[in-house]
Amino acid sequence: MAVYTQVDDAELLAFLATYDIGDLLSCKGIAEGVENSNYYLHTSAGSFILTLYERRVAEADLPFFLGLMEHLARRGVTCPLPVPNRAGKPLGRLAGRPAVIVTFLDGYSVHHPEVAHCAALGVALAQLHLASADFPLRRPNALSVEAWRPLFAPAAARADEVEPGLRETVEAELDYLEQNWPRDLPSGVIHADLFPDNAFFLGDKISGVIDFYFACNDAYAYDLAICLNAWCFDEAHRFDMEKGAALLSAYRRVRPLDGAELDAFPTLARGAAMRFLLTRYVDWLDVPKGALVRPKDPREYLAKLRFHQTAGAFL
Amino acid sequence: MAVYTQVDDAELLAFLATYDIGDLLSCKGIAEGVENSNYYLHTSAGSFILTLYERRVAEADLPFFLGLMEHLARRGVTCPLPVPNRAGKPLGRLAGRPAVIVTFLDGYSVHHPEVAHCAALGVALAQLHLASADFPLRRPNALSVEAWRPLFAPAAARADEVEPGLRETVEAELDYLEQNWPRDLPSGVIHADLFPDNAFFLGDKISGVIDFYFACNDAYAYDLAICLNAWCFDEAHRFDMEKGAALLSAYRRVRPLDGAELDAFPTLARGAAMRFLLTRYVDWLDVPKGALVRPKDPREYLAKLRFHQTAGAFL
Structure with missing residues (x-):
């Protein structure tokens, strides 16, 4: 649970311009995920999660993680689906870090599972x-x-x-x-x-x-x-x-x-x-x-x- | 920039049941506000911000702050508008703290104002x-x-x-x-x-x-x-x-x-x-x-x- 990286709005706008997901309406750091910085991202095209990968995730592993989410989502497992940028790639760079945008999932965690x-x-x-x-x-x-x-x-x-x-x-x-x-x-x-x-x-x-x-x-x-x-x-x-x-x-x-x-x-x-x-x-x-x-x-x-x-x- | 309080999902559902804002779809702690815990709240009725007041805000001051936001919003200043609960009151209690729900505002902060x-x-x-x-x-x-x-x-x-x-x-x-x-x-x-x-x-x-x-x-x-x-x-x-x-x-x-x-x-x-x-x-x-x-x-x-x-x- 952490936001490690502050994202400058000018950098964010430049990053979003490499995607086809509409205009920025809102971006807020959220307390989700222990290893990465996550942001709730709202654009004119909908809601997304923006993730910046911090040091504990090896960049060489990202194709495995992102490919897996895409593989699972295509087979009906409800998990975040990486959104490709205009170049067709799911992985970009923002604030000096590897960065992805994934689809937003409704739902909430249950603290005391029944x-x-x-x-x-x-x-x-x-x-x-x-x-x-x-x-x-x-x-x-x-x-x-x-x-x-x-x-x-x-x-x-x-x-x-x-x-x-x-x-x-x-x-x-x-x-x-x-x-x-x-x-x-x-x-x-x-x-x-x-x-x-x-x-x-x-x-x-x-x-x-x-x-x-x-x-x-x-x-x-x-x-x-x-x-x-x-x-x-x-x-x-x-x-x-x-x-x-x-x-x-x-x-x-x-x-x-x-x-x-x-x-x-x-x-x-x-x-x-x-x-x-x-x-x-x-x-x-x-x-x-x-x-x-x-x-x-x-x-x-x-x-x-x-x-x-x-x-x-x-x- | 902090989330101080973890909100239990069962407590949150009970709190939301005192409001007429639809069913809970998502609630995420956000890095906004220094003095309070804030959450992005998504329900079937729309997007809101849930705020829990931590120790640095005096409870006796809340009617002033909430009344001011309502006063300003009614006069066309775009600021968060407190949402009244079913009893008609803007202020409730959640996780042992005074709590309010306000309308969600689009937009993002500018780090280097021009x-x-x-x-x-x-x-x-x-x-x-x-x-x-x-x-x-x-x-x-x-x-x-x-x-x-x-x-x-x-x-x-x-x-x-x-x-x-x-x-x-x-x-x-x-x-x-x-x-x-x-x-x-x-x-x-x-x-x-x-x-x-x-x-x-x-x-x-x-x-x-x-x-x-x-x-x-x-x-x-x-x-x-x-x-x-x-x-x-x-x-x-x-x-x-x-x-x-x-x-x-x-x-x-x-x-x-x-x-x-x-x-x-x-x-x-x-x-x-x-x-x-x-x-x-x-x-x-x-x-x-x-x-x-x-x-x-x-x-x-x-x-x-x-x-x-x-x-x-x-x-």
């Missing part, structure tokens, strides 16, 4: 996996199991500041995950960050999925495990069985899980918890004292990891 | 002064000359950290301003913060004036002096004669200045520089090390003060 939201998400996630199956570009998951130990190692010394025993817990879990991580599961392009912030609803119907900037090639069931962790725990970080069942059964009606995916799911759920525990922990170390941005609490994902360590199979 | 923008602003400011003449509520200017010394005194010790000699400069100028501050000038409701951020343009025509949360009763010519300082200096803080002349002559065509206002103007311009020098200096002291918000540079207004100390009459 069972019906989890079920709707399950359908949308499975549809996204089916729709991306023939997407030709590839992007490896830079935050999968082999990345976790190198991420943790340089930060391990301060782990017990977050919670006594955290370092030992993480290191033992990394041993487990590295030895037991499932290979050769059905794979393709996954969203990899489909938290409630990144799904829009109108009532209990999904109206859009946004923020594809962690999308990559990995096991479909790992994406489902990320969603289970993000959507199906309550505010005290306790698993909600009813929401979990709603998500999983809705997903499986659209894209059935095979035996290997079912067997692997408890380990995938532990790994999905580890991935967010680690990035939140590293971000938490990074924040200067007195800063106005409160980092997300890594202990939320420690609690979810502990649940999966003891829960065993629940599918 | 001569034509300064002229358009002059007309709009004079129209605003004429339109507010019969507004019945009153609010004293809490940031006028008698407030400046008490604002500076507790912070004076660190002034030379901003620039060597600042403390002495400010204290001598306060002596001058307190002895020479003009009284009994034509007065009424002034905007008191009409910086380029708070004016919207479409091309070189003003499409709206926003952010009335410093509005108060004071001399009209003081408001004009605030605008002169905010709009008619270049990025090196040098006065731009052509922009200044455009602003002042456009204003005077709509609302002529009398002899007392002309005589007082150089002192008003010094005071207008002092007021923003002091609040920026105090804000600058307040920001914790490492914070992500960069405070506005108080030295910009020190340069403008020095210009007015030596420029003398230029009307």
